[in-house]
Amino acid sequence: MRPFSYARASTEQGAFAILAQTAHGAYLAGGTNLIDLIKLNVAQPDGVVDINALPLAAIETTPAGELRIGALARMSDTADHPAVRSAAPGVAQALELSASAQLRNMASIGGNVLQRTRCVYFRDTSQPCNKRRPGSGCSAIGGDDRKMAILGANDLCIAVHPSDFAVAMLLVDATIHLRGPAGERAAPFLGFHRLPDDPSRDTNIQPGELITALSFVPSPLTRNSAYIKVRDRASYEFALVSAAVALDVTGGTIRDARVGLGGVAYAPWRARAAEAVLIGNPPSRDLFTAAAEAELRAAVPQRLNRFKIRMAKNAMIRALTMVGAPA
Amino acid sequence: MGLTAPAAVEAQTPPALVGPAPVDVKLQVNGRTFPLKIEPRVTLLDALRERLGLTGSKKGCDQGQCGACTVLVDGRRVNACLTLAIATAGKAVTTVEGLARGGRLHTVQQAFIDNDAFQCGYCTPGQICSAVGLIAEGRARSDAQIRESMSGNICRCGAYTNIVKAVNAAARA
Numbered sequence: 001m002r003p004f005s006y007a008r009a010s011t012e013q014g015a016f017a018i019l020a021q022t023a024h025g026a027y028l029a030g031g032t033n034l035i036d037l038i039k040l041n042v043a044q045p046d047g048v049v050d051i052n053a054l055p056l057a058a059i060e061t062t063p064a065g066e067l068r069i070g071a072l073a074r075m076s077d078t079a080d081h082p083a084v085r086s087a088a089p090g091v092a093q094a095l096e097l098s099a100s101a102q103l104r105n106m107a108s109i110g111g112n113v114l115q116r117t118r119c120v121y122f123r124d125t126s127q128p129c130n131k132r133r134p135g136s137g138c139s140a141i142g143g144d145d146r147k148m149a150i151l152g153a154n155d156l157c158i159a160v161h162p163s164d165f166a167v168a169m170l171l172v173d174a175t176i177h178l179r180g181p182a183g184e185r186a187a188p189f190l191g192f193h194r195l196p197d198d199p200s201r202d203t204n205i206q207p208g209e210l211i212t213a214l215s216f217v218p219s220p221l222t223r224n225s226a227y228i229k230v231r232d233r234a235s236y237e238f239a240l241v242s243a244a245v246a247l248d249v250t251g252g253t254i255r256d257a258r259v260g261l262g263g264v265a266y267a268p269w270r271a272r273a274a275e276a277v278l279i280g281n282p283p284s285r286d287l288f289t290a291a292a293e294a295e296l297r298a299a300v301p302q303r304l305n306r307f308k309i310r311m312a313k314n315a316m317i318r319a320l321t322m323v324g325a326p327a
Numbered sequence: 328m329g330l331t332a333p334a335a336v337e338a339q340t341p342p343a344l345v346g347p348a349p350v351d352v353k354l355q356v357n358g359r360t361f362p363l364k365i366e367p368r369v370t371l372l373d374a375l376r377e378r379l380g381l382t383g384s385k386k387g388c389d390q391g392q393c394g395a396c397t398v399l400v401d402g403r404r405v406n407a408c409l410t411l412a413i414a415t416a417g418k419a420v421t422t423v424e425g426l427a428r429g430g431r432l433h434t435v436q437q438a439f440i441d442n443d444a445f446q447c448g449y450c451t452p453g454q455i456c457s458a459v460g461l462i463a464e465g466r467a468r469s470d471a472q473i474r475e476s477m478s479g480n481i482c483r484c485g486a487y488t489n490i491v492k493a494v495n496a497a498a499r500a
Contacts, residue, residue: 001368002368003346003347003366003367003368004346004347004367004368005344005345005346005347005367006344006345006346006350006367006411006413006414007343007344007345008414018343018344021343021344022344028411028414031409031410031411031414032391032406032409035370035409035410035411036390036391036409038368039389039390046347047344048367048411050411050414052414076464099479100394100478100479100480101404101457101460101461101464101466101476101477101478101479102391102394102397102404102405102406102457102460102479103391103406103409103479105403105404105405105460106405106406106409106410234478235474235475235478236478236479
C-alpha cells in the first residue's frame with residue numbers, strides 16, 4: 001500500500017476543490033472496493049477525499065413520483081427500504097444477494113456501480129492487463145477463463161462486471177445523476193457502463209465527477225421484478241450467472257419486459273434480444289426458452305466457461321417463470 | 328431506516344488534505360477516547376491491533392473476504408480491514424473487548440461458550456461481533472436467515488452448526 005493524504009469533505013464543492021489539489025486522487029465512500037484495490041497496489045491514489053459526510057444518503061420519493069436513491073445510501077439500507085422493496089423487488093433481491101452483511105453495511109450505491117472487476121489478473125499487478133495497464137495485453141485470454149465473460153467482451157478484455165445491483169437497475173430504466181466541477185447532469189443508466197473499446201474506462205463518469213443519486217419511476221413493470229443468482233457457494237460470492245427480469249403481463253399478454261444478465265458480460269447486460277421475443281406474447285415456458293435461446297445465441301465462450309451459456313439460459317427461464325406466472 | 332447509533336462524538340474534521348505523514352486522530356473505542364498519531368493509510372484493524380493493543384479483532388485475509396476483523400461502528404457491523412482508521416474519527420467503535428459489562432460476558436459471548444460454537448477460536452471475535460450486529464438488525468428470525476446473514480464470517484474449523492445454535496440462543500435470551 002502506498003502512502004496517501006486524506007481529507008473529509010463537508011460539501012460537494014469542497015470535495016471537488018480538494019480532489020483538484022491531488023495529482024490522481026480518489027473519492028472514498030464505503031471503501032470496500034477502493035481500500036482493497038489500494039492494498040493490492042491496483043489503485044494508487046496520492047490523496048483520498050472522504051465524501052461520507054455529504055448529504056447524499058437519502059432514499060426518497062419525489063413529488064413527481066420518482067424513487068430517488070442517494071449515492072451514499074448503503075446497500076443494506078437500500079435493500080431494507082420499504083419503498084425500494086415494493087417499487088422494484090428485483091433490485092432489493094439483487095442487493096440482498098450481494099457480498100456479506102458487513103460489506104453491505106459499508107458499501108454505497110454509487111460505489112457499487114463504480115466497482116472494478118474482480119478478474120484475478122486485474123487484481124494481480126505482476127500480470128499483464130489491458131484494464132489496469134492499457135496495451136500490456138489480456139492475461140485472461142487463454143488463461144484461467146472460467147469466470148470470464150461470454151457476452152460483450154473483445155480481444156482486449158474478457159473481464160466480467162461484478163455488480164448485481166447494476167444489472168437489476170437495468171430493469172427500471174434508471175437515471176444516473178452526477179455532479180462535478182463543471183456542473184450537474186443526468187443520463188440514462190443504460191449506457192453508463194462502457195464496452196471494452198478502452199478497457200481502462202469502465203464507465204462514462206468524467207474526471208472529478210461524483211454520482212449523487214440513481215432514480216427511477218416505479219411502474220407495474222418494475223413492481224413485478226425478480227433477481228436470481230447462481231454461484232459457486234450459496235452466499236457471499238460473485239455470480240457465475242445472474243438473471244434480472246421484469247414483466248408487465250396484462251390480459252394474458254406480456255405488454256413490456258426487461259431482462260438483464262450478470263456474471264456473464266463485460267458490462268451489466270441488457271438482454272434486448274430476449275425482450276423482443278417476450279413482448280406481445282402470452283407467457284409460457286416455451287416462450288421463455290425461446291427468449292433465452294435468442295439472447296445467448298451471441299455468446300462467445302472461452303475455454304473453461306462454455307457452461308455459462310446453458311446456466312444463463314436456465315437462470316433466465318427460472319426468473320421469468322417467477323414473475324411470468326405462465327399457465 | 329437503519330439502526331440507532333450511539334451518541335456520536337464531534338468529528339475531528341480536517342479542513343484540507345492531511346498526511347501522508349502521521350497525523351493526529353482521536354479514535355473512540357469501547358467507550359474510551361484514544362489520541363493517536365497515524366498515517367491516513369492505516370486501517371482501523373491495524374490501529375486497533377498494533378496501536379491500541381486490542382488484538383481481539385483478527386487479521387485473517389485483510390481483504391474483506393473472511394470477516395475475522397468484524398467490529399461495530401456506530402452499532403453496525405463492518406470489516407475493520409477495509410476501513411480507514413482516520414475515517415472513523417467521531418464514530419463509536421466497539422470491538423469484542425468492549426462487549427462485556429461489569430465483569431459479565433455479553434449474551435452472545437456466553438452463548439458461544441454454552442453452545443461450543445468454536446474450535447480454534449481465531450474467527451470467534453469476528454463471529455461474535457457479527458452476531459451482535461445481526462441480532463440488532465433483527466435478522467435472527469430463522470436458522471436459514473442466521474446462516475445467510477452470518478455468511479460474511481468464515482470458520483475454517485467448520486463450527487457453523489453450533490454458531491447458528493449460539494446465535495439463536497442469544498437472540499432469544
